[in-house]
Structure formats: structure tokens, C-alpha cells
Amino acid sequence: MRLIEAIRSALSAIMANALRSLLTMLGIVIGVAAVIAMVAIGSGARNLVDQQIRSLGANLAIVTPGNVTQGGARLGAGAASSLTDEDAQAIRREIDGVVAAAPFVQGGAQVVAAGSNWGTRIYGIDLDWFSAREWDVATGRTFDPEEMRRGDIVILLGQTVARNLFGDEDPIDRVVRVRNVPFRVIGVMASKGQSAFGQDQDDVVFVPLDAGRRRVIGRNYAKDRSVGSIFVKFANESDIEPGIGNITELLRQRHRITGEQEDDFSIRNLTEIANTASASANTLSMLLAAVAAVSLLVGGIGIMNIMLVSVTERTREIGLRLAVGARPRDILSQFLIEATTLSTIGGALGIGLGAGAAYAVAQLAGWPSLVSTNAILMAVGFSALVGISFGFYPAQRAAKLDPIEALRRE
Amino acid sequence: MALIETRDLSRVYDLDAGRVVALDGVSLAIDQGDFVAVMGPSGSGKSTFMNLIGCLDRPTGGHYRLAGTAVESLNADGLARLRNREIGFVFQQFNLLPRVDALGNVELPMIYAGFDRRTRREHALQALGRVGLAERAHHRPMQLSGGQQQRVAIARALVNSPSLLLADEPTGALDSRTANEIMALFQELNREGATIVLVTHDAEVGRHAQRLVRFRDGRVTEDRRQTPIDARDLAPEAAE
Numbered sequence: 052m053r054l055i056e057a058i059r060s061a062l063s064a065i066m067a068n069a070l071r072s073l074l075t076m077l078g079i080v081i082g083v084a085a086v087i088a089m090v091a092i093g094s095g096a097r098n099l100v101d102q103q104i105r106s107l108g109a110n111l112a113i114v115t116p117g118n119v120t121q122g123g124a125r126l127g128a129g130a131a132s133s134l135t136d137e138d139a140q141a142i143r144r145e146i147d148g149v150v151a152a153a154p155f156v157q158g159g160a161q162v163v164a165a166g167s168n169w170g171t172r173i174y175g176i177d178l179d180w181f182s183a184r185e186w187d188v189a190t191g192r193t194f195d196p197e198e199m200r201r202g203d204i205v206i207l208l209g210q211t212v213a214r215n216l217f218g219d220e221d222p223i224d225r226v227v228r229v230r231n232v233p234f235r236v237i238g239v240m241a242s243k244g245q246s247a248f249g250q251d252q253d254d255v256v257f258v259p260l261d262a263g264r265r266r267v268i269g270r271n272y273a274k275d276r277s278v279g280s281i282f283v284k285f286a287n288e289s290d291i292e293p294g295i296g297n298i299t300e301l302l303r304q305r306h307r308i309t310g311e312q313e314d315d316f317s318i319r320n321l322t323e324i325a326n327t328a329s330a331s332a333n334t335l336s337m338l339l340a341a342v343a344a345v346s347l348l349v350g351g352i353g354i355m356n357i358m359l360v361s362v363t364e365r366t367r368e369i370g371l372r373l374a375v376g377a378r379p380r381d382i383l384s385q386f387l388i389e390a391t392t393l394s395t396i397g398g399a400l401g402i403g404l405g406a407g408a409a410y411a412v413a414q415l416a417g418w419p420s421l422v423s424t425n426a427i428l429m430a431v432g433f434s435a436l437v438g439i440s441f442g443f444y445p446a447q448r449a450a451k452l453d454p455i456e457a458l459r460r461e
Numbered sequence: 462m463a464l465i466e467t468r469d470l471s472r473v474y475d476l477d478a479g480r481v482v483a484l485d486g487v488s489l490a491i492d493q494g495d496f497v498a499v500m501g502p503s504g505s506g507k508s509t510f511m512n513l514i515g516c517l518d519r520p521t522g523g524h525y526r527l528a529g530t531a532v533e534s535l536n537a538d539g540l541a542r543l544r545n546r547e548i549g550f551v552f553q554q555f556n557l558l559p560r561v562d563a564l565g566n567v568e569l570p571m572i573y574a575g576f577d578r579r580t581r582r583e584h585a586l587q588a589l590g591r592v593g594l595a596e597r598a599h600h601r602p603m604q605l606s607g608g609q610q611q612r613v614a615i616a617r618a619l620v621n622s623p624s625l626l627l628a629d630e631p632t633g634a635l636d637s638r639t640a641n642e643i644m645a646l647f648q649e650l651n652r653e654g655a656t657i658v659l660v661t662h663d664a665e666v667g668r669h670a671q672r673l674v675r676f677r678d679g680r681v682t683e684d685r686r687q688t689p690i691d692a693r694d695l696a697p698e699a700a701e
Contacts, residue, residue, distance in 0.1 A: 067560045212526070371558070371569075372554075374550050375545065376545020379537055458552065
């Protein structure tokens, strides 16, 4: 019997018991829908994490000042202002695999433009910042080395700040005041979006390191050359671990810390943190997919059950088909095709449902949800496979029937 | 040469209760174009005999040739092929597929013979015409009377132009008038050249055949030619 005809006759058998068939399919529908939705949502979540990793900058570590003990009281991490931009230069110069070491100071500031003002974070940065964070201006220009050396009062605005202070107007060459110091706007940064921790990374302004240290954020940076933290960017991910060891050694040396003494700084591997987040997103989507696979399995058992019932109900039909010349394998393929058609229709319905659910979740959560062609092909293949494997036993039972017995059965 | 030839054909069942000899060395030849009634009480072996010559079962001993093929040497697929090409079955309970219309039911053996859709349709309509049901082609079994259903079943049996029509109590589920119509149809088909083996326990039905073979305890106890009664004489209007 040709395949098309076999499928047509399977469809008519399925339609003959429409409600029962639909209920049987439900397991597969739900299973496939779950797989599609979970894979889509999972890859959406992973994409989001990946995006955040990229927005931070790849292969990044951050050196922060450690705690400091004053009269027996240990102040928290970052309390010390032990790092200097000379430390950053030393790191850049002496540590293998380092492509940028970006010292910076930061603080809160009210930025005032003509007619409006906006509270934001202000960073004093040096030129390595742009390569370390893989972040450039969208319009205008970055600081030139001269401005940087002199600590000129020029400023780069984040997208959010530019929008809030100037709306649609071009902020370049306008003047904003921070702590009454007039800064000239020379550029607007490209948009970075949300950070992995939900912060708006565009709500920020940048000034040259010296300008920031001397004129606006001064108080904590008593020592002339001290900085808040240093971003260190490595060439490769494999450079990070040994690099961190080397930086530790270098800074202990430079800060004259010996023996058992505690470090007055700490180094965190940001890429590792990002990777952990990414891995947990992966684990989550694997887990969801596993749950979905279980429901597919349950759906398959439902199909097997109903096919067994169907074989029993149609014993006489099988006997007749054998009598008029069907070979056992014709009967086998008839029931296999019926089971497979059933599960594949279920799979198709499930894809529709799953894609809809994924879309809805994506809309609600603001995630980029991706219903991939791969997931769809996989779901179709998998539901067909479920039909074949769970349909096989009932089909084989049908094929093994003795025609005389089958014809005699009521 | 005989269409059907059995020699010492036997069928023994090994049951828990012991050996049951259902057929005990039957040698019989049936010629092309004959109309044979196989009779006997239940347990006489006539059903076993029918299953064997219908290639639904395999003998435990002896030989069986159908249209020149040694049946006992065939495997399951070979038997299926023989059933498909050489034998047309007619059952007491009609055994039509309820979801499929008359045409589809008649097409069924041709599906397994591998004919394309158009050829199947053509031959099936022809066969339905032969049993007088051409205009009922698209009715489902439920929409047909018992006699009509049996006619559809006969059309199905005829559609692959088999060399043997094998009918098992074909009138058992019909009232006597309809039964007579069906017997008239068999006689007509026989006159047109069909070889028919009819299994029945009903003496009245058996009288329509040209030859009567009686079974008892797995053996042939009687085998004689007779002058058949003509179903048309009993119900002249039915033969129209």
C-alpha cells in the first residue's frame, strides 16, 4: 500500500474516533508545546545573559580596594583607597596577556544643563576604559590624550543622561555643570542597555580621570593618584586565571604587603561570574526540557494505550484484511502509520501552542524569545519517533494475529 | 487439471486437552467451473478444510495444490499473495469495513494487489455492477440492507478475478428470501465460469450446488454430483 494512501486511511481511522483521538493526542500536544516553549524561553534567557556579558566586555577582571583596619575596626571592602593609576600602568606594563587596564573613580552627581538637571553616576576614566569595556561614542568623540593628561573639563554623556537633559537636541558642545564646574560635552556614548544586575548602564557620564578626581569626586581620593577600581582586560579567557595570580603578586609587591598580611585589594573575574550566570541559564533550560520530555513520554504511553484498544476493537477488520491478501507487514505498517500520524498531528498542534506560549512569555518578560527551526524540526521528529516507538508494540500485536482467530472474534 | 487438489490433507491441533484431529487425510479434487457445497455438522472438519483451501491455515500433513501452486511450501507472505490473487472470500457476517463506502470496501483487495487508484475505482465499479449495486457505490454498509451488504462482499471477492470463490455460510445471516437472491447470484456467477466452494450446514442451501461433499469426523463421507435446484425457480423476481 502506498504511503499517501496509508496516511489517508490512517486519517480516516483517526477521524472515526475524533474525540478519543484528540484526547490521546493531548499528551503529545502538551509535551511538544512544553519542549518548544521551554527551548524558546531557555534560549531567550541565555541570549539575554550573553548580551549582558557582551555589554560588560569580554575577558574582564576588576581590581577593587580591599578593606582597611583603622584602630582595630575593619572597614568593609573598598574602604581603602589603596589603588593608584600607577598600579594600573604597572599592570598594563608587566602582566602578560593584559590588553587594557582601566583605572577609574566614580561617584554620584547632579548634572545640570540649561533648564534641566539629572542625577546620575559620574566616572573619571582614562583612555583604556573604552577598549576594556568595549564601549565607544555614538556621536562626537572620546577624550584625546592631551585632554586626558591635563584633566580638561570635558564630558561624555550616556544615552539616558543625554536624552533627559537635552531631549532630541544635539548635546555636543553644550555645557553642563557638575558641582558647579562647567563641563563641555564632546560626545554621547553608544547605548549599552541593562547590565546583568538590572542597572541602566546608559545612566552615566564620563570625565577624564584627573578632572573627576580633582574637581567632582575628590573627597575619597585624598592621595593624588589614587583610583576607585581598575578594570583589567585580557586578550584571551585562558589568560585570566594566571593573570589574576600575577596581578596579586605585583600589587602585593607594590603595596609592600608581605608574608601573612592580608591583601589591601581584591580581584574578581567578571567573565567567570558571567559564565556562571550563563551556565545556570543553561541548566535551567535543560531542566525545563527534561520536564517537557517526560510529558512527551507520557503522551507516548497514551498513544500506545489507545492503539492497543484500537487493535482489539478492530480485530475482525485485521482478520478481513489478512484474508483479502494483506501481509503481516501491511498490517504492521498500517497501525504504525496510524500511531505516527496521531502523534505527528499532536506534534504539529503542540508546535503551534508552544510557539504561542513562548511568544506570550517573551512579551511579558521582555525577553528575546526564539522559536528556532531546529526546535521545530526536533519536535516533529521526536513526536514521530514517539508514535513509531510506542505504536510498534500494538502494531506488532495486530500483525501477529491469526486470520482465522481474528475473523471469528466478535 | 484440477483447480484444487488435496492429497491426504490433514490438520492436527495440539491442545492442552490432547491431540485433536480436525482433518484426517482428505483427498479431493475440484475442477475449474465447479460449484461444490461442503456440508457437515459442526466439528466435522468442514471449516478446517475451508481454512486450508483458503490458505488461511497450513496443513500439518499432506499436500495441497491451488491453481498449480504447492501451498504447503509457502511462507506467510506467499499465502497472503495467494489469498489476494486466487481466492475471493465471502463470509457469513459480511465483514465490511463500516467507515468505508461500498466502493472502498470492494477496492480493498486491490490495494494489497498494488493497483493504482484509478484502476481500482474502475474495477470496483465493474464488480459492483456485476452484483447489481452500481448505484449504491457510495453508500456505507450501515446504509445497506443485509442482502446488499452481502452483495458488496461478493463484489469484493470478485474484484481481483480470483480462480476460486470461497463462501462460508454466506446466507447464514440473511432471511430466506434474501438468501435465495444471494444463491441465485452465486449460480449466475457459476454459469459465467466462476469456481465456487460453499461451506454450509444448511441442506437447503447445499442443494444449489452441482456437487455435494459431506464431512464427518475429519473425513469425507459422501461426495456426489447432484442436479442443483435453480434459485430462480424459487424466487423468479429475485433473479431479475
